[in-house]
Amino acid sequence: MSDDSRPSLTGTLPETPDSARAGTPIAAVIPAAGRGVRLGPGAPKALRALNGTPMLIHAVRAMAASRAVSLVIVVAPPDGAAEVKSLLDAHALPERTDFLVVPGGETRQESVKLGLDALPPEYEIVLVHDAARPLVPVETVDAVIEAVREGAPAVVPALPLADTVKEVEPAAEADHPEPVVATPDRARLRAVQTPQGFDRGTLIRAHETVTDNVTDDASMVEQLGLRVVVVPGHAEAFKVTRPLDLVLAEAVLARRRLTDGF
Numbered sequence: 001m002s003d004d005s006r007p008s009l010t011g012t013l014p015e016t017p018d019s020a021r022a023g024t025p026i027a028a029v030i031p032a033a034g035r036g037v038r039l040g041p042g043a044p045k046a047l048r049a050l051n052g053t054p055m056l057i058h059a060v061r062a063m064a065a066s067r068a069v070s071l072v073i074v075v076a077p078p079d080g081a082a083e084v085k086s087l088l089d090a091h092a093l094p095e096r097t098d099f100l101v102v103p104g105g106e107t108r109q110e111s112v113k114l115g116l117d118a119l120p121p122e123y124e125i126v127l128v129h130d131a132a133r134p135l136v137p138v139e140t141v142d143a144v145i146e147a148v149r150e151g152a153p154a155v156v157p158a159l160p161l162a163d164t165v166k167e168v169e170p171a172a173e174a175d176h177p178e179p180v181v182a183t184p185d186r187a188r189l190r191a192v193q194t195p196q197g198f199d200r201g202t203l204i205r206a207h208e209t210v211t212d213n214v215t216d217d218a219s220m221v222e223q224l225g226l227r228v229v230v231v232p233g234h235a236e237a238f239k240v241t242r243p244l245d246l247v248l249a250e251a252v253l254a255r256r257r258l259t260d261g262f
């Protein structure tokens with residue numbers, strides 16, 4: 001990462017000082033209501049198994065692995081809340097963490113909003129984490145939390161890109177070549193992951209104000225004109241989207257079992 005792309009946690013926004021937030025409890029909202037059509041036919045994506053355990057359970061454990069996280073709110077498929085509740089009951093989860101399940105909506109954005117509606121008032125910092133990123137390491141979760149506690153209103157974990165990226169004019173008809181309109185400077189681009197971390201009031205305001213359909217919560221905060229900062233993401237925080245990602249995720253779990261003994 002070049003010097004000018006490092007997160008700057010000093011800025012002009014009114015910020016709550018670190019000392020006031022050092023021990024504040026953290027809640028994580030996990031939108032898990034998507035169907036995951038790109039993964040092929042079958043159960044909703046979050047309920048598909050990775051090495052025998054539903055992806056959602058891996059994602060819940062990844063959030064609860066952080067000692068700072070004391071509540072996880074799972075946003076279930078609209079007709080699947082009871083199933084998700086029994087899945088959580090059936091799997092071992094840390095006792096220090098509380099769990100809530102709420103039904104989700106039509107879009108990811110709606111699902112996150114429904115999760116935020118269930119957030120108890122004592123949580124001033126909230127993470128939003130895709131169930132589709134089941135293997136994010138706890139170091140990444142804690143890095144996001146630390147940056148919010150240091151005063152950033154919104155924090156995203158992200159990685160530099162390996163590929164060069166082209167902007168295209170989408171072809172009017174399928175199978176027609178798409179004209180390239182621009183090649184952004186790769187050194188200034190980042191691929192953004194989750195969990196994204198927020199000052200609670202900022203995220204709620206963003207969800208009340210921004211109506212464009214977005215797939216990234218931080219972009220809503222950007223639209224409010226507030227500062228969003230990046231911390232280093234992790235290769236294992238990749239999103240399980242296509243069938244090949246299931247193979248990769250199971251390989252990561254197999255390697256962890258060998259190296260960590262679980």
Ligand code: C5P
Nearest residue numbers: 031032033034106107108111130131132
């Ligand atoms: O579809 P995509 O992979 O971008 O979804 C990202 C996350 O948002 C997934 O964890 C998915 O379950 C969730 N989602 C949701 N409600 C929707 C659509 C997606 O909770 N209506």
